[in-house]
Amino acid sequence: MKDSANYKDYALLSYHHIPGVHNLEIFERAGGYETMKACFDKDPEAIKEEVKQSGLRGRGGAGFSTGVKWGFFTKDRSAIKYLLCNADESEPGTFKDRYLVEKNPHILIEGMIISAWALGTQKGYIYIRGEFYHQAMILEKAIKEAYANGYLGKNILGKGFDFDLYVHRGAGAYICGEETGMISSLEGKKGQPKLKPPFPAIKGYRGLPTMVNNVESLAAIPWIMKFGANAYKQWGTEKSPGTKLFSISGDVNKPGVIEVPLSTTLKEIIEVHCGGVRNGNKLKAVIPGGSSAPIFNAEDSLIVKMDYEDVAAKGSMLGSGAIIVLDETRNMGEVLKWTLEFYHHESCGQCTPCREGTGWMEKILKRKEIGVAKKSDIELLDKTAASMRGQTICALADAAAMPTQGMIKVFRNELEQYVTTVAKK
Amino acid sequence: MTEKVKFKWNGKEIEADKGSNLLKAALDNGIEVAHYCYHAGLSVAGVCRMCMVEQDGVPRPFPACNASCGEGIVVRNDTPKIKSSIEATLSFHLLNHPLDCPVCDQAGECGLQDYYMKHGQYDSQMVDKKVHKDKVQDIGRNVMLDAERCILCSRCTRFTEEVTKTHELGILNRGDHAEITVNEKLKNNYAQNLVDICPVGALTSKDFRFKQRVWFLEEVQTTCIGCETGCSVKVSENKNGAFRVKPSYDHEVNGHWMCDDGRNIYKHVSGALRLFGAQENLNGLFVPVDEFKTHQLAKGKTLKFILSTGLTNQEYEKFFEKIKGKSAQVALYVLPNQGEDFDGLLTRGDKNPNLRGARKAFEDAGYDSSQNALDKLLSSVSSNDAIFVVVPEIIYNEDHFNTLISKVEKAGLKIALTHGETLSTLRAFDFLLPIPTFVEKNGDIINFQNKKRALRSGISYGETSKDVSYYAGWVNL
Numbered sequence A: 001m002k003d004s005a006n007y008k009d010y011a012l013l014s015y016h017h018i019p020g021v022h023n024l025e026i027f028e029r030a031g032g033y034e035t036m037k038a039c040f041d042k043d044p045e046a047i048k049e050e051v052k053q054s055g056l057r058g059r060g061g062a063g064f065s066t067g068v069k070w071g072f073f074t075k076d077r078s079a080i081k082y083l084l085c086n087a088d089e090s091e092p093g094t095f096k097d098r099y100l101v102e103k104n105p106h107i108l109i110e111g112m113i114i115s116a117w118a119l120g121t122q123k124g125y126i127y128i129r130g131e132f133y134h135q136a137m138i139l140e141k142a143i144k145e146a147y148a149n150g151y152l153g154k155n156i157l158g159k160g161f162d163f164d165l166y167v168h169r170g171a172g173a174y175i176c177g178e179e180t181g182m183i184s185s186l187e188g189k190k191g192q193p194k195l196k197p198p199f200p201a202i203k204g205y206r207g208l209p210t211m212v213n214n215v216e217s218l219a220a221i222p223w224i225m226k227f228g229a230n231a232y233k234q235w236g237t238e239k240s241p242g243t244k245l246f247s248i249s250g251d252v253n254k255p256g257v258i259e260v261p262l263s264t265t266l267k268e269i270i271e272v273h274c275g276g277v278r279n280g281n282k283l284k285a286v287i288p289g290g291s292s293a294p295i296f297n298a299e300d301s302l303i304v305k306m307d308y309e310d311v312a313a314k315g316s317m318l319g320s321g322a323i324i325v326l327d328e329t330r331n332m333g334e335v336l337k338w339t340l341e342f343y344h345h346e347s348c349g350q351c352t353p354c355r356e357g358t359g360w361m362e363k364i365l366k367r368k369e370i371g372v373a374k375k376s377d378i379e380l381l382d383k384t385a386a387s388m389r390g391q392t393i394c395a396l397a398d399a400a401a402m403p404t405q406g407m408i409k410v411f412r413n414e415l416e417q418y419v420t421t422v423a424k425k
Numbered sequence B: 001m002t003e004k005v006k007f008k009w010n011g012k013e014i015e016a017d018k019g020s021n022l023l024k025a026a027l028d029n030g031i032e033v034a035h036y037c038y039h040a041g042l043s044v045a046g047v048c049r050m051c052m053v054e055q056d057g058v059p060r061p062f063p064a065c066n067a068s069c070g071e072g073i074v075v076r077n078d079t080p081k082i083k084s085s086i087e088a089t090l091s092f093h094l095l096n097h098p099l100d101c102p103v104c105d106q107a108g109e110c111g112l113q114d115y116y117m118k119h120g121q122y123d124s125q126m127v128d129k130k131v132h133k134d135k136v137q138d139i140g141r142n143v144m145l146d147a148e149r150c151i152l153c154s155r156c157t158r159f160t161e162e163v164t165k166t167h168e169l170g171i172l173n174r175g176d177h178a179e180i181t182v183n184e185k186l187k188n189n190y191a192q193n194l195v196d197i198c199p200v201g202a203l204t205s206k207d208f209r210f211k212q213r214v215w216f217l218e219e220v221q222t223t224c225i226g227c228e229t230g231c232s233v234k235v236s237e238n239k240n241g242a243f244r245v246k247p248s249y250d251h252e253v254n255g256h257w258m259c260d261d262g263r264n265i266y267k268h269v270s271g272a273l274r275l276f277g278a279q280e281n282l283n284g285l286f287v288p289v290d291e292f293k294t295h296q297l298a299k300g301k302t303l304k305f306i307l308s309t310g311l312t313n314q315e316y317e318k319f320f321e322k323i324k325g326k327s328a329q330v331a332l333y334v335l336p337n338q339g340e341d342f343d344g345l346l347t348r349g350d351k352n353p354n355l356r357g358a359r360k361a362f363e364d365a366g367y368d369s370s371q372n373a374l375d376k377l378l379s380s381v382s383s384n385d386a387i388f389v390v391v392p393e394i395i396y397n398e399d400h401f402n403t404l405i406s407k408v409e410k411a412g413l414k415i416a417l418t419h420g421e422t423l424s425t426l427r428a429f430d431f432l433l434p435i436p437t438f439v440e441k442n443g444d445i446i447n448f449q450n451k452k453r454a455l456r457s458g459i460s461y462g463e464t465s466k467d468v469s470y471y472a473g474w475v476n477l
């Protein structure tokens, strides 16, 4: 008898309850790789169209339509090109891709094979965050199984299509999650983003067309191809269809990864899925989309719907879907300090506004350590952050500036107090 | 012909090649655009973010150095939004910069200093500790690195990667801890170009350091006489002499660069051994003498001339005019090849600056410029002769030249026409008579491509009025 995947409720985590599903045999018994096989009988263009119709938006953070992005890719099937899966997942608060891959590597591989067939890429790489050693091993094993079954390699299933897939481990740099930084790193260079244009879809890895997609984006492809774009749109809103993984951390009773339809309220996520704020404490604030997303105060947190539009309308962004819950015990100055330390440490240092700005913002916030802090430093911090935005090669500078400005907007008083209060020793 | 397009920059109409670099087109058309990382001779890095522009119909500002000229586009960098972002980016550049202009060699030609005087003042609110880096590093080939002054524009690393392909430099670390790292000491013969392209005073030349403040110097556009390549160069000089040589963009010959050997060609101009007037050899010691004495001694002798390949076309022409119809013998001394024939970039083994011009002038005047003719002249040298040897300005192979000198020994009167007492073997001559150096005369030379390039006089440090043809005039005696 077949284990059946619980497809009704989930597009991504439907197999996760099945013990041992990371083994190809068990995955297949539950219906895995069936969609892939069916897709080989479909016209690649029709697959791209279906994905476009589904309205799937890139889950790496920017939320750009996957189907539209695929549409920019060359249709020349003989041209050498690459499919690059972004599994670098380093944004503080984000751990959904890790969970997906660890429990069910085959859903990603199946998604990548279908995508490769649609896009006509002959080679693929899964660029995985260096710290995810265990997950990389799981992927390696799963890829081996897929090769053994003839799903990867030359002439897949006798369809005359070749696709090789490799795992490449990063070395722990956040910036290698930015797609062109990842390409530099994969090329053996220092992990530094490249100037755009040209975009990777035109000139990417080794100067050849390269499609970069997030783990979660690629893992959603089998479901979309099995049940169709319309079924996918049953969830979420018109502009944010489908389900999304959220990784919730911080002051909740049950942190972890959940899959819910887009547009689920943050209140439901915290109270129902995560068992509420820990110790019955009062909610103070929520960072809704990873460390780069501007923070919400408690009030906004309780009314926001977790879809791309509503989060944006309230002044933040859905980002990678990393929800960080902060209760009344938290000091916002400390939260900002950790955030700024992170971006200072991770700036690749190419662009002047980012290289100098990330370091300076941290110094401004820490002026009390050298005894020169003033209340007006917060104003300077705001101005500095503002002048970093929209000026650089990649979005890291904005990713550092946005949460800073967001924090100042919501918690200015607390920050002014923070910078001028010297801790008693 | 490449297609031309017209576009507008801050309202000014500019015509440029379609698809050519937008920033370059603006700069070429005399528009001042702050930029640190862009260099026309290197790939585009787009990291300094100073050249940001807005374009009608494009939602976000972008760096002009990573854009191309398109028909009818309208770009501006004078909007309030862009102006304020450029000012902010400038202050980011200054944040960790030591601002030690008073002791910096780059002062006066520093990109940072230029722009911060123009775009606003340094934020004196900066109370935070600057990131400290190594300020004095000898990175080889006469280049010094001050890592604190570096603004990480990456021009130098791109140069060693793309132009010389020698990869000595890189950028180590990230964020504001990033700094130029020297993988190995500079080993290429183009290292001084790094000093030129560094937009600030982070890379300086040991040779030029602290010698002269740049605002006391004038630049003269001329041609390098270091080898047959004939790179276009600028010589910086003042009344005290010449102080440095820099390349000057020449699309057909050297592009943006020149070799380090060429940087030294000025040294003899105002060197200690420079000759200012006639000198006589008194038992191995040269002492000033009235030129008239030499003149008298040459009377009645058969005059023989051995010319160098470093004269201008005009000098050769005037020379041959002077001796026309007179019984003087003339031959040409050609410098031997030195090093590899071509290093793949600019430097050539043939060190004769104007061999082609010399040969043509000989031919036009009915003289033989071959080695045979020289050998013939040398074998006929006798006590009846007054021999004039034009000493090449730069002698790479002294032994070879000394062999030539040894062959004129028998002459009754041996005269060196030279800019100075450069070799000990010049003691074999009875008299030294001064001639101008390459920066003290106007004329043309012909390079290895048969292209004409100009020598231009800037200073009159030594002898400038008496050239080889002046002495040829003595044939009339």
Ligand SMILES: Cc1cc2nc3c(=O)[nH]c(=O)nc-3n(C[C@H](O)[C@H](O)[C@H](O)COP(=O)(O)O)c2cc1C
Pocket: A057, A058, A059, A060, A061, A062, A063, A064, A066, A086, A087, A088, A089, A090, A091, A174, A175, A176, A177, A178, A179, A180, A212, A213, A214, A215, A217, A218, A394, A395, A396, A399
């Ligand atoms: C600083 C920075 C870090 C990023 N890190 C990640 C990451 O860890 N994982 C990811 O999928 N995308 C990351 N991105 C986004 C990628 O550049 C890229 O947009 C994404 O991988 C595209 O996939 P998608 O269209 O499926 O979202 C990052 C972007 C920036 C600017």
Ligand code: SF4
Pocket: A175, A192, A193, A346, A347, A348, A349, A350, A351, A352, A354, A355, A392, A393, A394, A395, A396, A397
């Ligand atoms: S914005 Fe920052 S991280 Fe991104 S390329 Fe520029 S310096 Fe590097």
Ligand code: SF4
Pocket: B149, B150, B151, B152, B153, B154, B155, B156, B157, B180, B197, B198, B199, B200, B202, B203
């Ligand atoms: S040393 Fe000069 S050329 Fe090199 S990166 Fe620094 S500022 Fe640029």
Ligand code: SF4
Pocket: B224, B225, B226, B227, B228, B229, B230, B231, B254, B258, B259, B260, B261, B262, B263, B346, B347, B348
């Ligand atoms: S290549 Fe020759 S002409 Fe050019 S700078 Fe060097 S020595 Fe001078």
Ligand code: FES
Pocket: B034, B035, B036, B037, B038, B045, B046, B047, B048, B049, B050, B051, B052, B063, B064, B065, B066
């Ligand atoms: S000159 Fe364009 S970014 Fe530096």
